[in-house]
Amino acid sequence: MSLYRNSIWFLKGIHEYTRKGYENAAQRFVEKDLDVSVAGRSFMITGANSGIGKATAIAIAKRGGVIHMVCRNKDKAEEARGEIIRETSNKEIHLHILDLSEPRKVWEFAEAFKKKYKSLNVLVNNAGSMVTQREVNSDGLEKSFATNTLGVYILTKSLIPLLEKSSEPRVITVSSGGMLVQKLRTGNLQSERGRFDGTKVYAQNKRQQVVMTEQWSKVHDTVHFSAMHPGWADTPAVAAVRPDFYRSMQDKLRSAEQGADTAVWLALSPAARATPSGRFYQDRRMVSAHLPLAWTHSPGEREQKFMVLLEEMAQTFQPH
Numbered sequence: 556m557s558l559y560r561n562s563i564w565f566l567k568g569i570h571e572y573t574r575k576g577y578e579n580a581a582q583r584f585v586e587k588d589l590d591v592s593v594a595g596r597s598f599m600i601t602g603a604n605s606g607i608g609k610a611t612a613i614a615i616a617k618r619g620g621v622i623h624m625v626c627r628n629k630d631k632a633e634e635a636r637g638e639i640i641r642e643t644s645n646k647e648i649h650l651h652i653l654d655l656s657e658p659r660k661v662w663e664f665a666e667a668f669k670k671k672y673k674s675l676n677v678l679v680n681n682a683g684s685m686v687t688q689r690e691v692n693s694d695g696l697e698k699s700f701a702t703n704t705l706g707v708y709i710l711t712k713s714l715i716p717l718l719e720k721s722s723e724p725r726v727i728t729v730s731s732g733g734m735l736v737q738k739l740r741t742g743n744l745q746s747e748r749g750r751f752d753g754t755k756v757y758a759q760n761k762r763q764q765v766v767m768t769e770q771w772s773k774v775h776d777t778v779h780f781s782a783m784h785p786g787w788a789d790t791p792a793v794a795a796v797r798p799d800f801y802r803s804m805q806d807k808l809r810s811a812e813q814g815a816d817t818a819v820w821l822a823l824s825p826a827a828r829a830t831p832s833g834r835f836y837q838d839r840r841m842v843s844a845h846l847p848l849a850w851t852h853s854p855g856e857r858e859q860k861f862m863v864l865l866e867e868m869a870q871t872f873q874p875h
Contacts, residue, residue, distance in 0.1 A: 575807065589824060623675075625651045627682070657692060738762070
């Protein structure tokens with residue numbers, strides 16, 4: 556059954572997630588959706604120094620947005636910041652150094668940001684971590700979960716009050732089509748049991764992000780929440796972590812700009828703001844967060860239990 560599901564997902568990917576899939580989808584895009592100026596609006600983008608995050612930052616900066624880059628590597632981030640300023644002629648590009656896998660630092664950063672800045676209109680959760688071997692951070696947390704799930708949870712939760720005070724607030728989380736073959740689990744969150752499979756762990760984290768998006772939208776109705784699948788994009792992360800896939804698919808992969816397109820649309824477009832909150836998007840369109848036969852659906856009780864577990868875990872790292 557697992558092989559069947561993976562085959563269905565891969566065939567879907569060949570058809571929809573490649574550069575050709577984007578070009579086909581783009582024929583129905585409404586050009587004026589992104590014909591906007593966002594001067595004065597502020598955008599926080601995690602992992603904005605390369606790939607989809609950087610492409611998102613450039614697209615928004617070109618339209619006048621104030622950009623807050625949240626990055627782990629200071630040298631790479633400063634280089635990317637300079638490139639974004641030169642390419643867009645927008646000097647409102649602010650850099651913040653943060654390792655999302657360190658929950659205490661995420662709390663501290665978010666609380667300091669709220670004190671320093673009076674508004675945040677859009678948060679783009681883009682930074683991600685996929686590793687081939689199980690690694691733990693200084694708190695003993697498995698790094699993929701700490702970055703992709705707990706870090707996103709803490710950052711978003713802490714910034715929601717600031718978002719709610721700002722005009723037309725939005726939260727966009729860059730997920731992955733890999734989550735389509737994962738059902739939410741509430742046990743073994745740290746991947747301590749069984750053989751560690753970095754690709755499956757990453758896909759599970761991306762399912763968790765979709766669930767978080769859905770659950771947040773039910774509680775915070777003034778913020779527009781969304782998760783999106785960028786397709787299979789040619790980014791440094793893909794090349795580094797999945798070299799075999801990258802080599803075999805390189806000529807079919809989307810550009811980083813094509814991968815970022817839906818995130819940019821969700822962050823900027825009035826049309827996107829008018830869609831229902833809490834949904835999953837691909838190529839500027841709401842799509843199902845589940846493959847046919849819906850085996851990945853979880854009962855509401857499991858999703859709520861997952862959110863409680865995250866909250867309890869997050870609270871143990873909150874500074875007092």
